[in-house]
Amino acid sequence: MSKSWRFISTIAKKEIVEFLRDWRTLLALVVIPLLIFPALFIALPLLLESEAAELDALELEIVWQGDYNTDLEESFNNTNIKFTFEAMPVNISNLSDIGDDLDRIRTLDTQAVFRLQANDSEWKFAILYLSTSEASNEARSRIITAVGEWESDVVNGTLVEADLDPEATLNPVKWDGDWESADAATKGEQAGLALSLFIPMVIAIWTASSAIQPSIDMTAGERERGTLEALLCLPCSRLELLAGKWLAVASITSAGVALQIGGLLFAITYLASSSLIGVPSVSFASIFLLLGAVVIFAVMVVAFELALAMKAHSVKEAGSLLGPAILFIIFPALFTQVINLDTIESWWFAIPLVNILLAMRELLLDRVILEHVLVWLCSSVFYAGLAAWFAAKQFNREDLVASLS
Amino acid sequence: MTESMLSLVGVGKNFKEVEALTHVDLEITSGQVIGLVGGNGAGKTTLLRLMAGVMEPTKGSVLFKGERVSSMRSKLGVVPESTGLYSRLTAWENIRYHSRIYGIDDQVAWNRVSHFAKQLDLTESLSRHTKGFSRGMRQKTALLRALAHGPDILLLDEPTAGLDVTSARTVRKLVGQLRDEGGTVIYSTHHLAEAEQVCDRIVIVHNGTIRADGSPQELLDLTHKDTLEEAYVALTSDKARLRTEDDTKESKLAKWWRIFLTGKTPDSEGVEEDE
Numbered sequence: 001m002s003k004s005w006r007f008i009s010t011i012a013k014k015e016i017v018e019f020l021r022d023w024r025t026l027l028a029l030v031v032i033p034l035l036i037f038p039a040l041f042i043a044l045p046l047l048l049e050s051e052a053a054e055l056d057a058l059e060l061e062i063v064w065q066g067d068y069n070t071d072l073e074e075s076f077n078n079t080n081i082k083f084t085f086e087a088m089p090v091n092i093s094n095l096s097d098i099g100d101d102l103d104r105i106r107t108l109d110t111q112a113v114f115r116l117q118a119n120d121s122e123w124k125f126a127i128l129y130l131s132t133s134e135a136s137n138e139a140r141s142r143i144i145t146a147v148g149e150w151e152s153d154v155v156n157g158t159l160v161e162a163d164l165d166p167e168a169t170l171n172p173v174k175w176d177g178d179w180e181s182a183d184a185a186t187k188g189e190q191a192g193l194a195l196s197l198f199i200p201m202v203i204a205i206w207t208a209s210s211a212i213q214p215s216i217d218m219t220a221g222e223r224e225r226g227t228l229e230a231l232l233c234l235p236c237s238r239l240e241l242l243a244g245k246w247l248a249v250a251s252i253t254s255a256g257v258a259l260q261i262g263g264l265l266f267a268i269t270y271l272a273s274s275s276l277i278g279v280p281s282v283s284f285a286s287i288f289l290l291l292g293a294v295v296i297f298a299v300m301v302v303a304f305e306l307a308l309a310m311k312a313h314s315v316k317e318a319g320s321l322l323g324p325a326i327l328f329i330i331f332p333a334l335f336t337q338v339i340n341l342d343t344i345e346s347w348w349f350a351i352p353l354v355n356i357l358l359a360m361r362e363l364l365l366d367r368v369i370l371e372h373v374l375v376w377l378c379s380s381v382f383y384a385g386l387a388a389w390f391a392a393k394q395f396n397r398e399d400l401v402a403s404l405s
Numbered sequence: 406m407t408e409s410m411l412s413l414v415g416v417g418k419n420f421k422e423v424e425a426l427t428h429v430d431l432e433i434t435s436g437q438v439i440g441l442v443g444g445n446g447a448g449k450t451t452l453l454r455l456m457a458g459v460m461e462p463t464k465g466s467v468l469f470k471g472e473r474v475s476s477m478r479s480k481l482g483v484v485p486e487s488t489g490l491y492s493r494l495t496a497w498e499n500i501r502y503h504s505r506i507y508g509i510d511d512q513v514a515w516n517r518v519s520h521f522a523k524q525l526d527l528t529e530s531l532s533r534h535t536k537g538f539s540r541g542m543r544q545k546t547a548l549l550r551a552l553a554h555g556p557d558i559l560l561l562d563e564p565t566a567g568l569d570v571t572s573a574r575t576v577r578k579l580v581g582q583l584r585d586e587g588g589t590v591i592y593s594t595h596h597l598a599e600a601e602q603v604c605d606r607i608v609i610v611h612n613g614t615i616r617a618d619g620s621p622q623e624l625l626d627l628t629h630k631d632t633l634e635e636a637y638v639a640l641t642s643d644k645a646r647l648r649t650e651d652d653t654k655e656s657k658l659a660k661w662w663r664i665f666l667t668g669k670t671p672d673s674e675g676v677e678e679d680e
Contacts, residue, residue, distance in 0.1 A: 003508070010505045014494070021493040226487025230547070232459045234506045235479035399420075401459050 004243075007236035011244025015218055016251060029210055029252060033260035041267035056080075060139045063101075063113045065089065069123070071153060072116070075146040081139070088115065095126035105130050112139035188281025191268075192364045195280050199264070200360035201333040203257060203294060204353070208301050208329040210256040212322045214249045215305040220318035223400070232401055242306065242395040246388075249302045257294070286363040289373060293363070293380070297356045300384040301329070307391035310400070333357055341365065349375040352383050408435050410558055410589050411456055411474065415465035418451055418613075425451045426613045429465070433558070433591065438584045440604030441593040442637070448613040449593045450486070453562050456591060457483045469558075479507055482556030486563045488547040492536040496527070499535060500550040507554035514553040521552055524582070525575055541572030548576065559583065559590045565599060577603050597633050607633075611641040 019025055060081050066088035076083070092099045095115040104110055105128055113128040127143050130136040156166040183190070222228040231241065282290070305322055312318035336357040339348065349355045355376040362372060411433035418426040426448050433439055433456075441449045454460045455467050458475035469477040490499050497518070504514035522528045525545040530538070535546060544564060551559060561580070565573035580590050580603055594600055600607050601621050609617045609624070617624055617640050621633055628636040 006508065007506055010502065014491075014498075014502045017498075018491055018493045225489075225492075226485070227489040227491060229459070229485040229487060230483065230489030230503075230550075233457050233478060233481070233483040233485070234503060236506055398460060401454055 004240055007240040008244040008247060011236070011241060012247035012251065015214075015245060015248035019214055019217065019248070019252060025213070028213065029256045030259060033206065033210070033256045034263045036260060037264040037267045038270075041264075042270050055134060055138050058135060058138060060111045060135065060142065062139055062143070063110045065113060065115045066095075067116050067118045067123075069116065069118075069150070072146070072150045075150040075153075076142075079142045079146055081142060083114075084110070088117065095124055096128075098128050101128055105136070108133060108136065111135045112143065114143050186281060189366065192280035192282060192366060195268075196361040196364035197337055199364060200357045201337060202260070202264075203360065204297065204329055204333045204357055205326075206260055207253055207257055207294075207298055208305070208326055211249055211253045211298075211302050211305050212319075212326070214252050215302065215309045216312075216315055216318040216322065218245045218249065219306055219309040220312040220315050223312075224314050229401055238395045239392055242391055246299075246302055246306060246391070249306060250298050253298060253302060257298075280364060280366075282364060282366050283368070285368050286366050289368065290360060290363045293356050293359045293376070296377075296380045296384050300380070300387045303384065303387040303391040307387070307394040310391070310394040310397075329353065336361070341367070344372075346371050346375050350379040352379075355379055409433070410435050410470065411591075412468045412471075413452075413455070413465065414468070416455060416462045416467060417464040418448075418455060418460065419463045424613055426455070426462075429615055431608065431615065431618070433589065435557075435589050436584065436587050437605045438580055438590045438592055438603055440600035440607045441591065441610055442595065442597060442600045442607055443610035444595055444641070447610045449595075449610050450562060451613075452610060453560055453591065453593050457481060457560050479554070480557040482551035482554065482559045484544070484547045484551045484559070484561045484564055486566065488543045490535045490538070490543055490546055490550075493534065495532050495534050496538070496542075496546045496549075497531040499546060500531075500553050503550050504553040509554045517555060518549050518553050521549055521579065524579055525549065540567045541569060544568060544572065544576065548579065557589065559588065560593075561590065562593045563595075564592065565594070565596075573599075597637055601633050609637060609640050612643065616640040 058080070062081050062083055063086055064083045065086045068085065073083075089099050089101070095117060098105065101113050105113065108130065111129070111133070115126045115128070117124045125147060127140050129140040155170070159166045159169055185193070222231065232238075236244075305325070308321050308325060309318040312321055332351075332353040336354050339358065341358070341362060344358070348358055349372050359372070359376040359380075362369065409432060411431070413429050413431040416426060416429040416431075417424070429452065441452060443449045451460070455462055456474065458467070458469075458473075458478045458481070461475065467474045469480060474481075490496075491502075494502065497515075500518055501511060501514060505511070518531070519528065522531060525548065527542065527545050527549065530542060530546075535543060538546065544567075548561075548564070551561075559580075564576050564580075568576065577599070580592065583590055584605070592600070592604055604621075606618070606620055607624060608615055617627060617636075619627065624633060624636045624640075625631070628639045630636040630639055
């Protein structure tokens with residue numbers, strides 16, 4: 001084992017051990033990344049489903065004002081609505097004028113008021129409801145569905161009376177066959193497209209944000225706690241010290257990202273079984289390059305954050321430097337999602353951050369375009385090197401010792 | 406027989422416009438406890454950091470047995486004033502972390518540490534996290550950490566600052582024992598009585614210069630005074646600098662921003678200062 005590697009691995013091991021002894025860190029870097037996607041993709045839809053079922057089972061009380069229609073009332077069968085019939089109020093300018101019904105709707109004495117008026121050959125109606133109430137919205141929705149069915153029956157009846165075929169009259173242009181089978185993209189490619197819209201963004205934002213805390217703790221935190229001076233007295237060079245700390249932060253961040261991707265894959269597998277989304281079909285070359293892109297991105301981001309944190313004199317100062325810096329990741333990540341990959345020029349793959357995000361998108365679509373790969377690979381290595389140089393410069397500053405209290 | 410360990414030749418150290426040390430010549434020989442005595446901001450810590458090789462001198466050179474000290478840090482043991490212990494690690498883990506970087510086998514380090522821990526009454530606490538440690542326990546742990554790799558020179562920055570009487574006495578006793586065993590210790594303090602008690606040789610640092618260097622008796626002879634305190638006052642009678650090495654000139658942007666926020670112009674500041 002070389003001397004340098006002994007220094008680097010010893011520093012990295014100690015940093016990781018010390019960092020993992022904080023339960024808040026474990027929560028932030030292990031539990032949350034692991035659960036975030038399953039919670040988002042599995043628990044949230046299940047919760048929404050159960051809420052919707054609960055709402056479906058709700059018996060609603062609705063006031064029916066004005067004219068009565070037997071066919072329409074039949075459309076309300078099985079809608080779990082209990083009607084109270086009343087005469088149409090006289091002091092209203094039109095059916096949507098809430099008038100004296102305002103209070104009982106706002107206090108939810110009734111979930112909605114359905115007004116119906118026969119007018120020569122047509123019918124007029126309005127539904128008075130409270131948009132901020134789930135029950136009232138549900139009442140409105142059920143009434144609209146029932147009115148729609150009744151209207152359809154009325155239209156069909158009128159067409160039949162006029163000796164017309166309702167289907168041919170109302171729907172003269174039709175799609176033939178199964179529209180899904182007309183798509184040349186495989187299920188796996190479609191899944192890749194869906195994932196490419198958010199995976200790069202999630203990886204970028206999570207890598208950057210999860211590296212903040214360890215970066216601050218291992219640099220500005222050390223300065224503030226007064227442990228840095230003792231460390232600088234050791235026989236390792238500042239560059240080896242930086243490398244050890246970088247390895248620790250990168251390992252912690254990578255573990256967080258890996259756990260998050262693990263959670264995502266679990267969620268995707270679950271969703272695939274319910275045929276909401278397929279498993280992406282990505283070649284080994286794409287997976288290899290994708291991992292390479294993530295590693296280069298991590299080198300760059302972690303080095304940059306370590307350098308910024310080392311610039312600060314205290315944890316507070318480091319936080320206020322690195323907090324806004326995360327915006328430099330979030331905005332490119334958001335903008336990159338809307339860039340059209342079909343007609344993209346190669347120079348896009350040379351823009352810092354954007355290049356890695358675009359590369360990840362292309363690779364998830366299993367597009368390995370040699371020119372693009374070369375551009376993003378060379379430019380990213382250059383930027384990562386630049387970030388490492390900046391970090392080394394910060395670690396070599398003499399005032400790291402001199403400015404300690 | 407004593408041999409030259411550390412040599413400071415024409416050493417000066419500037420922090421931007423602040424001259425922290427001016428032309429320091431010092432020779433440290435083996436088997437001695439050398440006290441660096443001086444007031445706050447005198448330059449003791451800067452001198453110690455130069456000796457520890459964590460800073461480079463602006464001029465002159467600091468050599469350990471003829472080599473640049475920054476490349477010989479493995480031969481030194483340093484206890485900075487802040488002790489620098491990690492609270493989420495145990496005392497032994499803190500010590501082991503440093504000794505591993507020094508390339509010392511865990512068992513060898515443990516044997517050395519156990520030996521000194523008994524004298525410092527810290528054996529029972531080696532497996533405890535340092536989070537709840539008192540100042541004295543932290544200082545003792547830092548001492549053990551600095552001794553674990555068997556350094557040629559031990560550099561101690563204010564080792565008894567903030568310690569209770571018993572702990573301070575234990576630390577001083579250990580320093581004396583190290584000297585008796587042939588070790589070399591550089592001991593920074595601003596307590597003259599302590600320096601007189603522990604050190605064979607006292608170096609008085611004031612305003613970034615060395616005002617005197619010798620045994621307590623030599624200092625008395627030099628100043629024709631009866632006590633070391635009187636000798637110290639005589640040697641450092643000029644007004645001490647109030648600057649610390651932290652003081653740096655405010656940047657233009659920072660100054661502009663401060664004036665913008667406080668509404669004070671440079672003129673009004675001057676008036677206030679005069680008043």
